[in-house]
Amino acid sequence: MTDFLAIVAVGIGTYLSRGIFILALANKKIPDPVLVSLQFVAPAVLGALIVALLIDSGGNVAIGIPEVSAFLVGGAVAYRTRSHIFTLIAGMGVFWLVRALM
Amino acid sequence: MSLDRSIVRQGIVDALPLFVPAVPFAFVIGLVIVESGISPFVGWSSSWIIFGGAAQLTLISLLGSGAAVAAAITAGLVVNARHLMYSAALAPVFQQQPHWMRWFGPYLLIDQQFALSMLRADDDPKTFRTYYLSSGLLFWALWLITSALGLVVGPVVPEAWNLEFAVSILFLGLIVLGIDRYPKLIAALVGAGVTYLTAGLPNRAGLLVGAFVGILAGTIAERLRE
Numbered sequence: 001m002t003d004f005l006a007i008v009a010v011g012i013g014t015y016l017s018r019g020i021f022i023l024a025l026a027n028k029k030i031p032d033p034v035l036v037s038l039q040f041v042a043p044a045v046l047g048a049l050i051v052a053l054l055i056d057s058g059g060n061v062a063i064g065i066p067e068v069s070a071f072l073v074g075g076a077v078a079y080r081t082r083s084h085i086f087t088l089i090a091g092m093g094v095f096w097l098v099r100a101l102m
Numbered sequence: 103m104s105l106d107r108s109i110v111r112q113g114i115v116d117a118l119p120l121f122v123p124a125v126p127f128a129f130v131i132g133l134v135i136v137e138s139g140i141s142p143f144v145g146w147s148s149s150w151i152i153f154g155g156a157a158q159l160t161l162i163s164l165l166g167s168g169a170a171v172a173a174a175i176t177a178g179l180v181v182n183a184r185h186l187m188y189s190a191a192l193a194p195v196f197q198q199q200p201h202w203m204r205w206f207g208p209y210l211l212i213d214q215q216f217a218l219s220m221l222r223a224d225d226d227p228k229t230f231r232t233y234y235l236s237s238g239l240l241f242w243a244l245w246l247i248t249s250a251l252g253l254v255v256g257p258v259v260p261e262a263w264n265l266e267f268a269v270s271i272l273f274l275g276l277i278v279l280g281i282d283r284y285p286k287l288i289a290a291l292v293g294a295g296v297t298y299l300t301a302g303l304p305n306r307a308g309l310l311v312g313a314f315v316g317i318l319a320g321t322i323a324e325r326l327r328e
Contacts, residue, residue, distance in 0.1 A: 002171055003140045003141070003144050003145070003165055004144045004147070006161060006165060006171050006174060006175050006178075007144065007145075007147060007148045007151050007152060007161065008151060009175050009179075010148075010151075010152050010157055010161050010175055010178040010179055010182070011148070011151035011152045011153075013175075013178075013179040013182065014152050014153070014154050014157055014178075014179070014182045014185065015208060015209060017179075017182055017183060017185040017186050017189065018185040018188065018189050018208035018209070018211040019189060019205075019207075019208030019209075019211075020186070020189055021186070021189035021190040021192075021193040022189055022192060022193050022196040022204055022207065022208050023204055023205065023208070025190075025193070029190065030186065030187070030190050033321075035187065036321055036324055037317055037320075037321045038183065038184060038186060038187055039184075039187075039286070039320070039324075040285065040286060040289040040316065040317045040319075040320030040321055040324075041180060041181075041183045041184055041313075041317055042156075042181070042184050042276070042277075042280055043277050043280060043281065043286045043287070043289040043290035043293065043316070043320065044289040044290065044292070044293035044312075044313050044314075044315075044316025044317045044319075044320060045160075045177070045180050045181050045293065045313040045316070045317075046156070046181075046273045046274075046276055046277045046290065046293070047277060047289065047290035047291060047292070047293035047294035047297075047312070047316055048293040048294060048296070048297040048308075048309050048310075048312035048313040048316060049160060049177065049181075049270075049273055049297075049309065050270045050273050050274060050277075050294055051294045051297040051298050051301070051309075051312065052164070052169075052177075052297050052301075052306050052308065052309035052312070053163055053164075053167065053266070053269060053270050054270065055167075055301045055306060055308075059301055059302040059303075059304075060301065060302075061298055061301045067267070067270075070267070070271060071270075071271075071274055074271045074274050074275065075274055075278055078274065078275040078278035078279060079278050082279055083123070084123045084124075084126050084127070084272065084275045084276075084279075085122070085123070085125070085126055087271060087272075087274070087275035087278075088126045088130075088268060088271055088272060088275070091268075091271035091274070091275075092265075092267070092268055092271060095264070095267055095271075096263070
């Protein structure tokens with residue numbers, strides 16, 4: 001039940017972020033400083049999330065050689081191919097390979 | 103009211119190639135739902151309640167990993183804050199649309215939909231509406247189907263594969279593909295670094311600290327660049 005309510009909460013928030021200017025504030029503009037900061041929301045949050053998802057129950061970041069290798073190769077493949085599918089295949093492939101070798 | 107089939111076809115033809123990069127996200131959402139222990143139907147309902155890949159992955163991964171519910175919700179909302187920019191940019195176009203469209207349209211406003219519809223901003227209102235609904239509803243249907251497929255495959259995948267790590271790889275790809283100038287790289291690195299340093303905070307609250315400091319760092323870097 002908690003999970004469902006959490007989904008609904010994010011759903012409502014997402015709808016509002018997509019709709020607020022279209023529905024209510026059509027004549028308002030986002031102030032320039034806010035607009036500048038909004039561009040950095042995605043990279044900052046995603047960077048933070050990558051680390052947060054690796055935190056174990058003891059509060060330590062469980063990052064080892066397999067993860068670091070996967071990030072380096074995945075990042076390079078993303079940069080070169082601009083493809084999420086290739087990035088996923090390369091990143092997970094390296095992750096499994098290095099883990100198997102260790 | 104007649105429907106202009108050529109516009110519908112155009113919307114579908116334009117939307118299909120843009121859905122391809124979203125396939126791994128939808129699929130991994132299905133897999134992560136299975137691993138998170140959230141009831142499959144509840145998890146899958148995020149596909150039509152939220153309809154936004156990054157926020158869904160964020161929320162479900164964090165709920166599944168034992169983060170505080172409030173922190174998971176906040177993180178999901180912050181990830182989706184970029185939609186405010188889309189809403190503001192499309193608001194003038196939507197002023198010429200009927201009431202129902204102004205209420206329904208934002209529901210479909212995902213990244214790809216924004217990119218497509220901005221190119222049609224000068225169309226007459228009816229053509230814009232037909233195009234917007236054609237591409238948007240196609241994205242929506244494909245999203246629900248693909249994330250359900252991940253849900254079906256999920257239980258077959260051995261736990262030893264650590265598929266939840268795929269979320270981190272997908273997020274890395276989103277960062278790399280989104281970087282068009284160095285302040286965004288700084289925002290990502292600072293966000294990750296501060297989260298690392300604050301990893302010991304309870305309920306993964308370090309995530310929000312890291313995100314906030316990252317946004318700040320990117321903004322400052324942008325100021326210095328100008």
